[in-house]
Amino acid sequence: MHMKISFIPFAEVDALSSRDKAYAVADKRLTPFYKYPVAIEQFDKVIQDKSKSTVDRAVLTDVLLEQYRNIDTTESVLQNIKALSQSNTYTITTAHQPSLATGPLYFIYKIISTINLAERLNHRHADHSFVPMFYLGSEDHDFDEINHFHLFGKTYTWQSNEEGATGDMSTQHISTVLNDLEEVLGSSDNARQISTLLAAAYTKHATYNEAKLYLVNQLFAEYGLVVIIPNARKLKAQFVSVMRDDLLQQSSERLVNEQIAVLSDLGFKAQAAPRAINLFYLEKGARNRIELTEGRYNVVNTDKSFTEREILTELEDHPERFSPNVILRPLYQEMILPNLAYIGGGGELAYWMERMTQFAHYKINFPMLVRRNSVLWLDKTAVKKRNKLNLTSHSLFNDTDQLISAFVKEKTSAELNLTKEKAIFAEQFEAILEKSVSIDPGLKNTVLGEQTKQIKGLEQLEAKLLRAEKRKFEESTNQIKGLKSKLFPNGGLQERKDNLIAYYLKYGDQFLPILKQHLDPFNKKLIIISDEN
8 A cells, every 4th residue: 555645834734723833833932831842852851840740650550440441452551551650651641522433533643643652752761661641531521522523524413412521421322323324334344344343332331431432442552542531539639739729719710811811912812711710510410610609609500509618528528520621621631640741733732832820830740742743635536636637735735716727727728817918008008107297297196097997907807717718627627626625624624524434444444554654743744645556
């Protein structure tokens, strides 16, 4: 299987945010908002700094072993879990909400970026161990964000009336989605494999957390990836001090807003707005915000209300009932894990960059922020269309109208511009202007205005000539539109829409190894993978 690999700088990808591009090129405006430059040589310093932090490794190992108790995993995963009890073992972490059937492709890319970075470090530092970790964000995301995936132009949606932490929801009704999916998958070996995998995940596990752990483990266990479900009482108990401060002092709201204001002055918009209290109260079937009103801590949309003493007692006795939102989640992650680096997309790293002073306040080491790989995948069909249209992979990132215009101008035998005519016209107007001014200098602006009007008329005529010629190439221009729509759905990146299933059907169990071979978390360019077979 021959894959051609090429790259395009993030700066040339219009779909990426300005802050994403700025971080990729180490824009000095962002330097105060992260701790370590993104380079493998920096990990000596990160290890040194993190070694000073206190992480309860015994609790971490016990929780992980309990979560994997009913999971048939690989020896490398079990060894990695046990290694976490040792002081010379660290994690490289990514996180994501538990999207149905893995959701968009970048779910896959961020995990493989994490695995590859951990492997690089294991080769470089023989005296340490590095474990790739996937933090399953199954309590702090909205159901509507995780209950669907896109495949072949259709959206498959899991319907449920349950509320609360998504990880605790029943998998009972996901079978309806699987049945709908069966009708389009076909009967190939790859189709049977992916169908069997999804059925085993969602029909043989009672809760969504268990199903997601199983699915991610099946896909990535051979690489030693460890999945952690952070909603565990023993882990939450370690975060009590931060949660108490959020309830009593509301420090994060002030600290994060101050960082957001500075970033805003530099031209970077806010990513996540903090609240006075950044905690939810978590019960079976419910997850509701906590608000402080007139001296009482009220759980929104319920009749629960606590005095200060009562809520602090509740926090001490039942820390598992308190759920950090996006403002506190990075702190929680870094308190419970011996973590060195966080792998995330541009949007994720943007909200981490609003956290530096917050981390310093709580004396938690700020990890290296590594931008996950972004990928554009051209399968055989896309490559054939690209070649037929005489396009390059790089040119595919141009605007659709630009592509069509360039294609028509290259293919047509007609001259579609009026450059010569406009030059002659300009010479004539120079003569007219000279003659007019010699008679009456006050006519200068009148002549120049008329010249501008006539030039605009010629430009409009040029546009009409191009549109007329485009109609002659309608079939080809429609193919360009179709190719762009496939590779950049709704004008966005393919990785934000397409699902793993479409690629598994074509490449089977070779898809992940191909990605693993070519993804490099230190490559600060978008990777283009073209199937040239």
